Amino acid sequence: MIEESIDYKNYHESIISLFTIDKGKVKILLVRKQTEPYRGYWILPSDFVPVNQTLEGVLQELVYDKIGYQDFYMEQCHTFSRLDRDPDDRVIATSYIGLLDSTTAILKREERPEVESAWFDINEIPKVGYDHEEVIRYSIDRLRSKIVNSTVLKSLFPSDFTLPEIQKVYEEILGVHLDRRNFRKKFINLGLIEDTGYKNEGMNGRPAKLYRFKENVKERNLF
């Protein structure tokens, strides 16, 4: 079935766009490449897929190394197969998006200090190596289309949040301005969240009520 004269074996890599929310801003994790090619460039975390591991397995390990956490929401995004996407070898790549809430998304102190990692605001992404600009674009598009899903929301927000915070994230990801009253009305009526009874004190202006997600929120589309 497979002709021996043609090479049918490809390297395959898993790539992840890890997102989190920090102070109302959407952030993505990048790492700095230490070796040629693209030495010194920021790129998305990625790793080659050995024959004895799944695409998801590779990423769970990878994220566990960085964050110490492997039980997070992850969803496949797109597979890239352009012939010249890697200058050295033919590497097919499958990208995923992953979501962490801000209390989880804390980078481990690196055992290997030469591996630099950092969270970047999705509106201030530096020049990146390989075709990762395209990969990031696909990831943000996916995030945008998924933000109307309850699972995604729950993964992205820590237990206590305010409605203005969540509204800002919506506005940032969707690139629109929303009316505060209409947003609150709609969001509260979805029945996903409950008042904790606490307030977000210490800030300027009237303190916002703190909400949490209810226990048994089923995955569904919201809007």
Next chain:
Amino acid sequence: MIEESIDYKNYHESIISLFTIDKGKVKILLVRKQTEPYRGYWILPSDFVPVNQTLEGVLQELVYDKIGYQDFYMEQCHTFSRLDRDPDDRVIATSYIGLLDSTTAILKREERPEVESAWFDINEIPKVGYDHEEVIRYSIDRLRSKIVNSTVLKSLFPSDFTLPEIQKVYEEILGVHLDRRNFRKKFINLGLIEDTGYKNEGMNGRPAKLYRFKENVKERNLF
């Protein structure tokens, strides 16, 4: 960067779920496997990806061989990496959906008569080999979520169609019953189609008006 002791090279295959509409029914193309494993089983058309070709390139060639047509709407669906999805080798697979209108979706007379191909109603799919049942499920889900997109509609319907035809396809894919009056009103108001002036004669009952898609329909979501 790549440890030599571990095998990082995988076979990679492209799989396609080709859909078309025939007499108001949604059909998918399957081929009969001639060799072990799964000899005699129906499977989706698929081929291995050599290092010098893209995922899409492989499928364009594959479909050209079967249909004689390579300029069709195609969209990536999902990449499958379960370790045991192929009993012989580690094969990662990327699936696509492809759409053909009924005037294009005509199987070539096979040069190799031993390669059997056939269109199956998506509600009457036989037992299939490998993990292709799962692949088909993903494909139909994708088709369902895409049917509300103008590009998809235009690819799936030939130049002259009736509103009852298109409504039946909606009902079949979405699995719902729609009110004829509301459907017509909504669909005509979208501004995608125009009356050809002709009628679908020769059938029982009042003949339906024939419509066509307007020339410059931009891709957008409809519903």
Next chain:
DNA sequence: AATATAAGTGTGAATAAAACACAAAAGGGG
């Protein structure tokens, strides 16, 4: 000419979305 079959057509009720402005709770400064 009568009958059967499938297509074509409009209106009112219910629901959802959008527009809109002022009051309340805190912190900071004089």
Next chain:
DNA sequence: CCCCTTTTGTGTTTTATTCACACTTATATT
């Protein structure tokens, strides 16, 4: 301590969209 600034919280009206619903018309058949 009072006033000012900042940010959150809250209801109503208007508009647009969706849903429910029944009779007429064009053709093929007998």
